[in-house]
Amino acid sequence: GENPLPVPALAAALASLRDPQLIPQRRLQNAKVRQSTIAWLGKRGFHCLPTEANCFVVDVQRDGAAFAKAMADNGVVIGRSWPIWPQRVRVTVGTEEEMARFRSAFAKVAGVPA
Numbered sequence: 001g002e003n004p005l006p007v008p009a010l011a012a013a014l015a016s017l018r019d020p021q022l023i024p025q026r027r028l029q030n031a032k033v034r035q036s037t038i039a040w041l042g043k044r045g046f047h048c049l050p051t052e053a054n055c056f057v058v059d060v061q062r063d064g065a066a067f068a069k070a071m072a073d074n075g076v077v078i079g080r081s082w083p084i085w086p087q088r089v090r091v092t093v094g095t096e097e098e099m100a101r102f103r104s105a106f107a108k109v110a111g112v113p114a
Contacts, residue, residue, distance in 0.1 A: 030054050034093040040103055044112040055079065055092045060110065064089045067109060074105035 034056060038048045041058055049057040060067045064081025068089050071078050079090030093099065107114035 030093055033096055033099050037091075037093065037099050037102065041106070044107075044110070046110070046112075049088075055090055057085070057088050057090050059085075059088050061087055063087065070109040071105050074108055076102050076105040078102075 031052075034051075034054070038050070038056055041048055046061070047059045051057070064085070064087050068078050068081065079092060081087070081089050091102065094102070104114050106112075
């Protein structure tokens, strides 16, 4: 099935293309949110592979595919795991609100404090 971009996301993308100042700003914001999420996971004993991209890989210490499914059941879709890294899943960094939702679902699924 086609997966069209939601209109607000498209509008934001177009706005950032028109305003070159927004891109470094957005990238900085994204880096901050990524680092704070990785720090939050680290405090709960979950190791992440650091990255400069808008995603990171976290070792969920259990079957990654099952973990991703449980996250989806809690309304948060995360990336896939790989056969060579069955316990690692890829997480795309979203907005502050999206990552707050990610943290609460992760805490619930992993059985760690929110």
